[in-house]
Amino acid sequence: MYLPIEPQPTNAQAWLAAASAVQARGGDAHNVVIDITDPLAESNVDADIIREVDAFLHAHRRNSLSGVANTIFPQALYERHGAEALYVVYRDTVLPRMKQMTHDWGRYFDRLTAWKKVRGSKIEVINPLDDRIHPPRAAEIFCKGGILKPRFRRPLSARKRALFSSAMAEARRPS
Structure with missing residues (x-):
């Protein structure tokens, strides 16, 4: 139900x-x-x-509502360090301190941004949130005149390229 x-x-x-x-x-x-x-x-x-x-x-x-929300997405950390350093600062500085203080196994944000993909004996950690929080990186990848999807390295269709370019222009516009 x-x-x-x-x-x-x-x-x-x-x-x-x-x-x-x-x-x-x-x-x-x-x-x-x-x-x-x-x-x-x-x-x-x-x-x-x-x-x-x-x-x-x-x-x-x-905890306040914003304190609880920060366990899902650390907004204050993002605002302080930006997209470039967010994951590194969280993983190397914030998460170890939180685990030390609470003696638990982590936070939702950690589980959202560090998926372990196991293939045989090879373990790859992927971060699906990175594609959403850091779209400019995708705009920097070019191949034979077409923008590529970062994960799959295939050129985008003309329609998707136009939508992507429009979204990137909107994101760069000052607030």
Whole structure:
């Protein structure tokens, strides 16, 4: 079974709707499914929701929402070091300290960015998130006049090349 939730405009409102629906079912639900119209938007209502939840978490000596979110993607680390150094700083500096403090086996971000691919006796670590966080690297790879897909080294079609070029131009535009 799953619990479908009506689509919500933002993350905070989606989480509130999902938590309310789960609570209405006695506090237990599996496979809660919800669509978020604009996951990057944050309204005044959202800021109020986040402040209220953070106050509750603080009162119960728990991490804030941004602290929890940083276990999924270390935004502050990304902003401080940029895409170039993000993985190295995380793997070599942050993760060892976290493991020392908590004595656990890692964080979600670590598991997201270090997949072990085993072929016989050869172990290759791949990072699928790198393609998403660092798309300019793909634009630098050329072969016989066509942009290549970094992982497969095949030229992109003219349509995909145009879409990619458009997306790269948009990403480079100052905010």
